[in-house]
Amino acid sequence: VTTPLHVTFAAGDCGAWRITGVSTIVGPTLPPATALCVLEGPDPAAPPNCAWSLRGVISNTRYTQRGEVDALTSRQEGLRRTQATHAALIPMRKTDAWWALAQDERRAIFEEQSHHIGIGLEYLPAVARRLHHSRELGEPFDFLTWFEFAPEHEAAFDAMLVRLRASPEWAYVDREIDIRLLRDPER
Amino acid sequence: VTTPLHVTFAAGDCGAWRITGVSTIVGPTLPPATALCVLEGPDPAAPPNCAWSLRGVISNTRYTQRGEVDALTSRQEGLRRTQATHAALIPMRKTDAWWALAQDERRAIFEEQSHHIGIGLEYLPAVARRLHHSRELGEPFDFLTWFEFAPEHEAAFDAMLVRLRASPEWAYVDREIDIRLLRDPER
Numbered sequence: 001v002t003t004p005l006h007v008t009f010a011a012g013d014c015g016a017w018r019i020t021g022v023s024t025i026v027g028p029t030l031p032p033a034t035a036l037c038v039l040e041g042p043d044p045a046a047p048p049n050c051a052w053s054l055r056g057v058i059s060n061t062r063y064t065q066r067g068e069v070d071a072l073t074s075r076q077e078g079l080r081r082t083q084a085t086h087a088a089l090i091p092m093r094k095t096d097a098w099w100a101l102a103q104d105e106r107r108a109i110f111e112e113q114s115h116h117i118g119i120g121l122e123y124l125p126a127v128a129r130r131l132h133h134s135r136e137l138g139e140p141f142d143f144l145t146w147f148e149f150a151p152e153h154e155a156a157f158d159a160m161l162v163r164l165r166a167s168p169e170w171a172y173v174d175r176e177i178d179i180r181l182l183r184d185p186e187r
Numbered sequence: 188v189t190t191p192l193h194v195t196f197a198a199g200d201c202g203a204w205r206i207t208g209v210s211t212i213v214g215p216t217l218p219p220a221t222a223l224c225v226l227e228g229p230d231p232a233a234p235p236n237c238a239w240s241l242r243g244v245i246s247n248t249r250y251t252q253r254g255e256v257d258a259l260t261s262r263q264e265g266l267r268r269t270q271a272t273h274a275a276l277i278p279m280r281k282t283d284a285w286w287a288l289a290q291d292e293r294r295a296i297f298e299e300q301s302h303h304i305g306i307g308l309e310y311l312p313a314v315a316r317r318l319h320h321s322r323e324l325g326e327p328f329d330f331l332t333w334f335e336f337a338p339e340h341e342a343a344f345d346a347m348l349v350r351l352r353a354s355p356e357w358a359y360v361d362r363e364i365d366i367r368l369l370r371d372p373e374r
Contacts, residue, residue: 001361002283003325042325057323062249065291096189103294104252136244136323138190138229174188 007132008039009089009144010046010053017087017181025165027093027175036089036181038146054091056132056144063110068117075124084128084148087181088157091134091141098172099135114167123160126153141175194319195226196276196331197233197240204274204368212352214280214362223276223368225333241278243319243331250297255304262311271315271335274368275344278321278328285359286322301354310347313340328362 011019011030015037022029033051046053061069098106110116120129128148135142149157161178164170198206198217202224209216220238233240248256285293297303307316315335322329336344348365351357 001280002286004323006325057325059323060286060293061290063290066289069289093188099189099247102253102256103248103250106247107290133323136191136246136320138193138244 005040005058006042006055007058007144008044008053008055009036009146010039010044010050011036012047012049012051014047014049016184018184019179020182021178021180023178023180025176025178026173027177030091030177030179035184036179054134054141054144055137055139056134057137058130059133063107064117068111071121072117072124075121077125077128079128079130079146079148081128081148081150083150085183085185086149086151086154087183088147089179089181090145090147091143091175091177091179092145092173093140093142093175094172095174109169109172114164114169116164116167116169119160119163119167123153123156126150127157127160192227192245193229193242194245194331195231195240195242196223196333197226197231197237198223199234199236199238201234201236203371205371206366207369208367210365210367212363212365213360214364217278217364217366222371223366241321241328241331242324242326243321244324245317246320250294251304255298258308259304259311262308264312264315266315266317266333266335268315268335268337270337272370272372273336273338273341274370275334276366276368277332277334278330278362278364278366279332279360280327280329280362281359282361296356296359301351301356303351303354303356306347306350306354310340310343313337314344314347 011033013034015035017036017038019034019036031051037047064072101109111118126149130146132144132146133142134144147157198220200221202222204223204225206221206223209219218238224234251259288296298305313336317333319331319333320329321331334344
């Protein structure tokens with residue numbers, strides 16, 4: 001039996017990723033930090049001088065249907081590609097109103113109205129993505145999404161975010177921070 | 188913003204509920220215990236002489252559609268009714284094959300094929316129910332479902348379980364324990 005993978009994003013003054021920018025899109029920001037490490041496992045040791053740490057867990061799909069899973073699987077690539085030296089960590093929280101919706105109502109806003117999966121598909125395989133669920137862990141965010149891409153694809157990644165943030169789904173987002181990172185060439 | 192409620196079920200030799208029976212339906216059982224307490228909050232103090240404890244979190248609906256939410260809401264009653272002196276705690280785990288299914292595939296098995304919501308509706312308001320999600324917490328079970336009912340409804344509750352366990356959804360259940368309880372009249 002597979003146990004869902006727990007991941008901790010710990011920011012401070014050391015780590016394999018250098019923080020190059022933080023944009024607070026909506027809601028309160030996070031304390032400043034210069035580097036980030038990504039730790040896998042349920043109870044990782046906290047790194048020294050930790051400014052903040054956020055936890056999430058990789059879980060089953062919540063909205064994605066079989067045809068969409070197959071389309072994503074056929075096009076997406078994994079994390080840690082050599083050329084994907086740039087990354088983004090986007091912690092996000094949705095409103096109580098979102099979570100009070102029924103499953104079919106959330107699905108309709110997510111895909112039929114906002115085309116979240118469809119828009120994401122257009123940016124594969126350039127952008128690799130991993131979603132971590134945090135809401136059930138009692139964390140300050142509901143999701144932590146991690147993206148990796150080569151520097152020449154950062155403009156396309158930015159364009160994708162503009163489209164998603166303009167969608168009806170984003171009316172339910174009440175906290176979002178966009179953290180950009182560069183893989184430390186020394187590590 | 189509402190944080191999902193964390194609940195711990197701690198079994199040992201004291202607690203507001205007396206354990207009257209344990210049936211291991213599939214998979215390994217749990218260590219013996221005579222009483223159970225239900226603790227709410229993220230990090231409750233462990234009671235003395237704890238034999239086992241299971242944690243879950245009350246989260247958003249995963250399969251229930253708006254019409255079903257409305258039907259359930261109009262008929263169901265809450266926990267802690269005076270006459271509901273009997274309870275059942277049913278920890279359950281599903282297979283990796285279940286979790287690898289896409290959202291629409293799981294929904295089809297859950298309701299269109301197995302009528303999980305529809306069967307449950309027939310036993311409202313006699314049986315009150317609260318679902319706790321455990322999979323994302325790294326727990327040995329995926330769900331902990333808590334039921335409360337008056338003694339004269341226990342036979343109906345048993346009949347409901349027989350129907351659910353005969354459904355296609357249960358082909359994906361690889362661990363299930365049925366723990367029956369009686370509210371301690373002294374507490």
